[in-house]
Amino acid sequence: MSAGPDFVLRPWEMSDLPLIREASLDPYIPLITTIPAPYSEAAAEAFVRRQWERAATGAGYPFAIVRSRDRRPVGAIGLWLRELPEGRGSLGYWLTDLARGQGVARAALRTVTGWALRDLGVPRLQLYIEPWNTASARIAEDIGFRREGLLRGWQQVGDERRDMAVYALLNGDGPADGRAVTAH
Ligand SMILES: CC(C)(COP(=O)(O)OP(=O)(O)OC[C@H]1O[C@@H](n2cnc3c(N)ncnc32)[C@H](O)[C@@H]1OP(=O)(O)O)[C@@H](O)C(=O)NCCC(=O)NCCS
Structure with a gap:
């Protein structure tokens, strides 16, 4: 699947270990994902195997976001379907x-959201975003997700319980920005 003109989404590969190493050094990513920190090759391989298992069992569809020009992986997006x-x-x-600051996350979210609503027919999609995370909230709202409320102490992030704003998009909601979510 494409994520804008310059990036594609594909399943995780064992060759993505350098991306996992980079993400493990980010101050925030390991706190909200299962990216291992500190990094080790064994833990990174286990991370990739977990992504494969999620796809195989239908628990979710995890994708690496890859720059088309040189096939360099630069991020991740996952659709989680346990509920x-x-x-x-x-x-x-x-x-x-x-890869930040280039609209890549927005394009990836638009692609996966459209696929989940149109092709998989998921009735309701949700995002949990910390109130300070303006970039993420902006992207969500651009695509048509609506902020529904604040879930207090919703999630353990590092060593604290943190509040999460919940954003949702229902199958059948009108587009937020005049562009239908499901349009190509
Ligand atoms: C969230 C994340 C994916 C966004 O990445 P990105 O695509 O580079 O986002 P951008 O920096 O382009 O910001 C998105 C939009 O928010 C705007 N924005 C960012 N910070 C802002 C701020 N402090 N105030 C107002 N607007 C802001 C940007 O201008 C941009 O809008 P534009 O494209 O219309 O100019 C990236 O920051 C990230 O990986 N963060 C760590 C993990 C994370 O937080 N994931 C999301 C968890 S819910």
């Missing part, structure tokens, strides 16, 4: 510094 029996999916995404 699919209740009609809900959730998404998470991150980029390494190299």
Whole structure:
């Protein structure tokens, strides 16, 4: 799947260990994902195997975000479907510094959101975003997710319970910005 003109989404590969190493050094990514920190090759390989297992069992669809020009992996986006029996999916995404500020996360979220709503027919998609995370909130709202409320002490992030703003997009919601989510 494409994520804008210059990036594509593909399943994780064992060759993505350098991306995992880079993400493990980010101050925030390991706190909200299962990216191992400190990094070790064994833990990184286990991370990739976990992503494969999620896809194989239908627990979710994890993708690496890859720069088309040189096939360099620069981030990740995942669609998590453990609550699919209740009609809900959730998404998470991150980029390494190299790929930030270029609209890549927005394009990736637009692609996976459209696929989840249109092709998989997921009734409701959710995002959990910390209130300070303006870049993530901006991206979510651009795509049509609506902020529904603040979940207090929702999640352990590092050594603290943190509040999360919940954003949702329902299958059938109108577009936020005049561009249909499901349009190519
Ligand atoms: C969240 C993340 C994926 C966003 O990456 P990005 O695509 O580079 O985002 P950008 O820096 O382009 O910011 C997105 C938008 O928010 C705007 N923005 C960013 N910080 C802002 C601020 N402090 N105030 C107002 N607007 C802000 C940007 O201008 C941009 O809008 P534009 O494209 O219309 O100019 C990236 O920062 C990341 O990986 N963070 C760590 C992991 C994370 O937080 N994941 C999300 C968890 S919910």
